[in-house]
Amino acid sequence: MNTLLAWRPAADTQGDRLALQSFECTTPRPPFGEPHPRPWEWEVQAGIRHKILKDTARHAHLDQRLKLAYDTEGLAAVVAHARLNGSPAELDVPPGAPVRLLIAIAVAHRHRYNGGEFADYAFTEALYDILDREPDADRISVTAKIDFRNRASMAMAERNGLELAVPGCEDDPLGWWFINLER
Ligand SMILES: CC(C)(COP(=O)(O)OP(=O)(O)OC[C@H]1O[C@@H](n2cnc3c(N)ncnc32)[C@H](O)[C@@H]1OP(=O)(O)O)[C@@H](O)C(=O)NCCC(=O)NCCS
Numbered sequence: 122m123n124t125l126l127a128w129r130p131a132a133d134t135q136g137d138r139l140a141l142q143s144f145e146c147t148t149p150r151p152p153f154g155e156p157h158p159r160p161w162e163w164e165v166q167a168g169i170r171h172k173i174l175k176d177t178a179r180h181a182h183l184d185q186r187l188k189l190a191y192d193t194e195g196l197a198a199v200v201a202h203a204r205l206n207g208s209p210a211e212l213d214v215p216p217g218a219p220v221r222l223l224i225a226i227a228v229a230h231r232h233r234y235n236g237g238e239f240a241d242y243a244f245t246e247a248l249y250d251i252l253d254r255e256p257d258a259d260r261i262s263v264t265a266k267i268d269f270r271n272r273a274s275m276a277m278a279e280r281n282g283l284e285l286a287v288p289g290c291e292d293d294p295l296g297w298w299f300i301n302l303e304r
Pocket residue numbers: 146147161162165166224225226227228229232233234235236237238239240241271272273274276277
């Protein structure tokens with residue numbers, strides 16, 4: 122990756138709507154009704170295509186944020202996060218610290234399989250945006266719920282300092298990951 126892209130909040134404009142609706146962060150669905158090889162990625166992509174813009178507006182009271190980065194080929198990456206009400210029992214949250222949930226971090230398929238540099242760029246943007254949005258907090262807990270089969274996402278979380286608090290499993294696939302940020 123040679124160029125740092127500019128990030129900006131998504132807008133409810135035709136341009137951003139169309140870009141989100143056609144965003145591709147995973148491989149296409151196979152033909153003949155065969156299952157997708159990584160349905161957890163397909164679900165993330167479907168949420169980004171069809172739900173995330175409305176969800177972001179609906180959760181403005183939780184300061185939900187949706188940020189986009191475009192490159193010359195179109196939408197290149199998406200990050201979303203929001204404040205959680207209260208502290209989940211699963212996490213060791215410092216007293217008084219706000220908790221932010223990483224809702225989505227996804228990079229366009231053309232930026233995947235390159236060692237994670239672009240993914241880490243998106244992850245860093247999410248953390249800086251969280252710090253920006255919590256200007257009065259000395260400590261901020263950041264959590265992500267990651268499907269235990271989503272190895273690419275768990276590897277990204279580990280590279281960026283998150284720890285696993287509660288592992289996912291077949292019955293409850295979403296594991297809890299967290300990091301406590303300090304200013
Ligand atoms: C999560 C995400 C941003 C991480 O991106 P990333 O760090 O660039 O990781 P990649 O997508 O390249 O995937 C890493 C995988 O590719 C493999 N890989 C890395 N470089 C490779 C290369 N040059 N050739 C082939 N495979 C490679 C890794 O071994 C790893 O495989 P594994 O899953 O079997 O362990 C990205 O995978 C993504 O957008 N996924 C779809 C959306 C999603 O699921 N988001 C997370 C939940 S919100």
